[in-house]
Amino acid sequence: MEQARVEYFRGKDFVSFIKNHPECKEILEEDKDLDTEDIANVLLEKNLLVRCDRVTKTLRPGKKKLSTWPVHLEIFRVSLFAVDWMIDLSLKMMRFFPWTFEKRHPLWQTLSSFFWPVLTRSICLFPVYPHRCKLIVLYSCAGILLMILSLLFVRAVAFGGMWILLGKRVWFFPNILAEEATLKELFRFWPKKDEEEPPKWRSRLFYTVVAVVVVMLLRRHAPDEAARARYQ
Structure with a gap:
């Protein structure tokens, strides 16, 4: 409001x-x-x-x-x-x-009001960090980003598989990309109920063919053992 x-x-x-x-x-x-x-x-x-x-x-x-x-x-x-x-x-x-009245502030809000300024100052002082600390921050951020991308990939694959096989629109972690969701709602696993009309069988068949073609192309052009050894 x-x-x-x-x-x-x-x-x-x-x-x-x-x-x-x-x-x-x-x-x-x-x-x-x-x-x-x-x-x-x-x-x-x-x-x-x-x-x-x-x-x-x-x-x-x-x-x-x-x-x-x-x-x-x-x-x-x-x-x-x-x-x-x-x-x-x-x-x-x-x-x-x-309701217009405000609830009593919980302990975590009091603690966060103290730690947020400390965190902000720490971010501003990042250029003067030791090299080892910079690497720790870099790998931590990269790991979190990789985890988020993996989660998005897994939920997209699950959505595509159920949409093609069952004609159902099922998004696990439905609020993971919501901007106004709370932390509890953000990691809610159970998907929302599909209220839209089921897709037509022609659309499902078309995207099945597209998915099979993409998988075959990726498999055909995947690097061989010698290429993987060079990359390693």
Whole structure:
């Protein structure tokens, strides 16, 4: 929401939660008899919630419906929950309420606020490092880059094989190239569900022939034992 990460919920989920968990109203004491819409409006008036709408309102190519949980939100001009509930029933779009309070900072954030300046200064002083330290940094970066490229190659091969054999679009590590994913989401292994239409058998047959031709060309022009010995 406006370049800040927030936690939000949908209006209809709030209504169903209060309906299914009436014991939550006990913390309101004398106001426990308030309706769900009134409770939400009080939270809005005290600026504990803010009324938002999704930024992208058009369907992506190949999609049949908008995302249930959009990534980008923008503040909406109407702030009453009851109005949102009526809009939600009619349009099924404008229905998101981010929390505005900030959680207590965990220990790792405190430590990172100390180590980031140290790391920045260390990077700036890299030209005066001893030669051995420069080699360690070079090989470490090269190893990480090789690991990332290997992971991308393996997931591309798995995608191509399943697409050709089964007609399924399966991307392992689906968030590995996402710019706004958290560290936990970045290394999520399980792929997303394929919601697009299955590919046609002609396309699968064509790319099968292309893959076989490429493998045969690579095998034909691969270096022999003498060439490999010279490279070594």
